[in-house]
Amino acid sequence: MKTRAVLVLMISFLVAPPLFAQQKTITGRVTSEQGASLSGVTVSVKGTGNTTSTNTQGDYSIAAAAGQTLQFRLIGTGLVERAVGSEDVINVQLRRVALDLDAVVVTALGETASQRSLGTAQQSIRGAEIADTKRENFFNALSGRVAGVDVTSTSGVPGASSSLVIRGVSSISSSNQPLIIVDGLPIDNRTVNTGVLASDKSSVTAFSNRGVDFTNRAADLNSQDIETLTVLKGPEAAALYGIDAANGAIVIKTKRGRAGGGMQYSSTVRVEATRANYQLQRVYGPSSLIDGSQASLQYFGAPYPAGTQFYDNIDGFLRKGLSQNHNLSFSGATADNTINYRLSTTLDKQEGVVHNSDLNKINVTGSSQARINSWLNTDLSMIYSYANNDQVYKGDIGPLMGLMLWPQSDDARNYLTPAGTRRLVTAIGAGTELDNPYFNVAKNKINAKTNRLIANVGVVVTPFSWGNIKTNLGTDNYTTQNLLLRHPESVTGYSQRGILDLADVISRNLSALTLLNVNNHALTNSFSLSGFVGHQVSDFKSTSDAQTGINFLDPNFVSMNNTGTRSTLTTIEQRRLVSLFGQAVLDYKDYWYVTLTGRNDWTSTIPRGRNSFFYPSVSTSFIFSDAFPGLRRFVTGKVRLGFAAVGKDARPYAYRPSLQYKTTSYGGYGYDFWGPNLALKPEFKRSIEGGVELSFLNGRL
Known part of the structure; x- marks a missing residue:
């Protein structure tokens, strides 16, 4: 029994946090020079692992003892330190700087280092910006x-x-x-x-x-x-x-x-x-086979006859x-x-x-x-x-290839025959004619x-x-x-x-x-x-x-x-x-x-x-x-x-x-x-x- 009591006492000393100083809860708000609330500001007690960050309203809460120092860090702003005294509220204003050599940044393997010590090129971005x-x-x-x-x-x-x-x-x-x-x-x-x-x-x-x-x-x-x-x-x-x-x-x-x-x-x-504004010609109709046996296409078809009805297939699609x-x-x-x-x-x-x-x-x-x-x-x-x-x-x-080349005289929305099969608009065959864009995305x-x-x-x-x-x-x-x-x-x-x-x-x-x-x-x-x-x-x-x-x-x-x-x-x-x-x-x-x-x-x-x-x-x-x-x-x-x-x-x-x-x-x-x-x-x-x-x-x- 005595051995067990001694063991429990030793473990309690190991796991108990140090109580060398009476801690209290410090709260406050972090703002910019213009008075806007800053979220994601890292607030830490200097020399310890005690760290928190501000919420979307710029507010924070952290436990610290009188005599300790609070550090406030945010990418793109200068480091600010405030000593903890008798007050329970510490508000801080961060000033944006072009170069902060004292900023703590993440380096390789997730380690941190002061910006001044780095001889390499790197750049950090706040998650809020992303x-x-x-x-x-x-x-x-x-x-x-x-x-x-x-x-x-x-x-x-x-x-x-x-x-x-x-x-x-x-x-x-x-x-x-x-x-x-x-x-x-x-x-x-x-x-x-x-x-x-x-x-x-x-x-x-x-x-x-x-x-x-x-x-x-x-x-x-x-x-x-x-x-x-x-x-x-x-x-x-x-x-x-x-x-x-x-x-x-x-x-x-x-x-x-x-x-x-x-x-x-x-x-x-x-x-x-x-935002694209495509310019499509409405002068010549779709091409066709040069003759009934050769699988060769004309570069242009015959000109559209006067009075041909055209369809804006792009905006409709x-x-x-x-x-x-x-x-x-x-x-x-x-x-x-x-x-x-x-x-x-x-x-x-x-x-x-x-x-x-x-x-x-x-x-x-x-x-x-x-x-x-x-x-x-x-x-x-x-x-x-x-x-x-x-x-x-x-x-x-x-589908965009077929949309751009689809004849302007044909309503592309009608992509199926009455029997429910693919509707063709040329005689070059189903294995050669480009898919109707509506048929493409549907099938x-x-x-x-x-x-x-x-x-x-x-x-x-x-x-x-x-x-x-x-x-x-x-x-x-x-x-x-x-x-x-x-x-x-x-x-x-x-x-x-x-x-x-x-x-x-x-x-x-x-x-x-x-x-x-x-x-x-x-x-x-x-x-x-x-x-x-x-x-x-x-x-x-x-x-x-x-x-x-x-x-x-x-x-x-x-x-x-x-x-x-x-x-x-x-x-x-x-x-x-x-x-x-x-x-x-x-x-x-x-x-x-x-x-x-x-x-x-x-x-x-x-x-x-x-x-x-x-x-x-x-x-x-x-x-x-x-x-x-x-x-x-x-x-x-x-x-x-x-x-x-x-x-x-x-x-x-x-x-x-x-x-x-x-x-x-x-x-x-x-x-x-x-x-x-x-x-x-x-x-x-x-x-x-x-x-x-x-x-x-x-x-x-």
């Missing part, structure tokens, strides 16, 4: 907001994919997309390749990545759940991510709960319309798009801020300007942080997304249903005063069910009497990261040193099971059981990456910094013996206005310079030949066209970058 754009794909919200970032959207229909490239194309054989990190977890941003469809095995039925647009998976994230987004530009900034970040990285921090958050609801309704967004969130924290929580759900419903193109998406996001005791902190987060996307085909098999279909779960567990242990150990475990899993129909009477499905593609894609990405952080340690009166070392394991696997059916028995019944000839294709892709890395930062009098990083990757996509690669980087930052205080009256700024080497590994199985079914007279299996490449090496990219960041008139310019 959410205010009301874009369904947050990639599109970055267009024009981040220097050096080029965002390209494939179209304006719901669910259209977007491509994001930082500082131009750097590879001709691999992806040029940046790495995306959400709360420390790398997430998948790929689009489905039509090569996983069984129809791509035949040149007759293959899409070859034309005519179809699958959503990039970063669109599954809800922009209203983003707290901050940081773009790491170039190899110097993203070198610690190694192979995966040769094109830069986007580091996203999602929102967390805060005291006084409560319930919030927002709703947005948007009407969309096209395109409709007003309607988008709705509804967001409901709950957040809060305990009185002493040891535990905070947030739960958010969002419904997106988008109807495109083209008929039968729509997107229905549901997002549920939850998070909780807890300070278990003085040496243990936890951070849990979860994102669930469901998307149901109906799209239309694009390019030469899409040819693309549908994708995606379920995705991103879960993350973070633990920070501080067993000693000189540093801490940080562990992050996460998983990114999604399944996508794809259906692609080319109707038996359409120009794309006529020769095969209909083509139906079904493909189920299952993707899984596991990541484990461990960091040993070393706090800033004074070497001398002038020099100090800080840094970290770490280890990471990433395991990715994607499996696709696809079926293709042709020769429809009933032209209007969409089912694989309704096809006469079927084929299947299973595609498996797997990759494992193991990494060791480290960083050291040397600080001289808080105005000159030198940062050294190194990372070694072992990848499964390169033959053993050649699959180990080391990527170094070095950068420096010199705050000349602090080194020479007399300059502050005129200018504040820093000079930075950096060098880095990064690379990209090969796609999985690139160095091994694959077996393929042969259609020769003897059949069987054989090697594909590409032979083995056992000497395969990764791409390497070396970069040198320099820059100057200046601010004039006491930060106002």
Whole structure:
């Protein structure tokens, strides 16, 4: 009994929070220079892990003791500190500055650093700025907001994919997309390749990545759940991510709960319309066969006779798009801020300007942080997304091609015969005449249903005063069910009497990261040193099971059981990456910094013996206005310079030949066209970058 009592007493000392000072609840409001309330301002007790943020009204609540200091931070404004005295209410006004060298920003691996210490180029954006754009794909919200970032959207229909490239194309054989990190977890941003469809095995039925647009998976994230987004530009900034970040990285921090958050609801309704004004000729009629036997077309048909009735098929076909967004969130924290929580759900419903193109998406996001005791902190987060996307085909098999070329003398709305079959307007045949646009969107279909779960567990242990150990475990899993129909009477499905593609894609990405952080340690009166070392394991696997059916028995019944000839294709892709890395930062009098990083990757996509690669980087930052205080009256700024080497590994199985079914007279299996490449090496990219960041008139310019 005595032993048990002693054990309970020891545990209580370990888990009990320190009570060295009497804490009280400090409340207040944070506003801009113009008096407007500022949401998302980070409020923290200096020197502790006690942090909260302001709500939409700019209000905050935090526990602190007299004598402690509150820090107020917001991207684009100067740092403000206020000492806690006898008052219980502290209101603060933040001033926007052109250059804030004391701002704390997110860097590689989710670590934070002072802006003055960075010798690399990066740019941060508040989540509120992204959410205010009301874009369904947050990639599109970055267009024009981040220097050096080029965002390209494939179209304006719901669910259209977007491509994001930082500082131009750097590879001709691999992806040029940046790495995306959400709360420390790398997430998948790929689009489905039509090569996983069984129809791509035949040149007759293959899409070859034309005519179809699958959503990039970063669109599954809800922009209203983003707290901050940081773009790491170039190899110097993203070198610690190694192979995966040769094109830069986007580091996203999602929102967390805060005291006084409560319930919030927002709703947005948007009407969309096209701005295009097409000029179509109404002089010559549709072309026809030159004679009854040759499959050759005249460039122009005969002139329209006087008095011909014309139809505005374009305005009649395109409709007003309607988008709705509804967001409901709950957040809060305990009185002493040891535990905070947030739960958010969002419904997106988008109807495109083209008929039968729509997107229905549901997002549920939850998070909780807890300070278990003085040496243990936890951070849990979860994102669930469901998307149901109906799209239309694009390019030469899409409805817009038929709309532009449809005869102006024919009412395109009449696309069916009295018998319910496709109505033709020329004599060139159903396999050659372009589909009526109304027939195309009504009979040819693309549908994708995606379920995705991103879960993350973070633990920070501080067993000693000189540093801490940080562990992050996460998983990114999604399944996508794809259906692609080319109707038996359409120009794309006529020769095969209909083509139906079904493909189920299952993707899984596991990541484990461990960091040993070393706090800033004074070497001398002038020099100090800080840094970290770490280890990471990433395991990715994607499996696709696809079926293709042709020769429809009933032209209007969409089912694989309704096809006469079927084929299947299973595609498996797997990759494992193991990494060791480290960083050291040397600080001289808080105005000159030198940062050294190194990372070694072992990848499964390169033959053993050649699959180990080391990527170094070095950068420096010199705050000349602090080194020479007399300059502050005129200018504040820093000079930075950096060098880095990064690379990209090969796609999985690139160095091994694959077996393929042969259609020769003897059949069987054989090697594909590409032979083995056992000497395969990764791409390497070396970069040198320099820059100057200046601010004039006491930060106002």
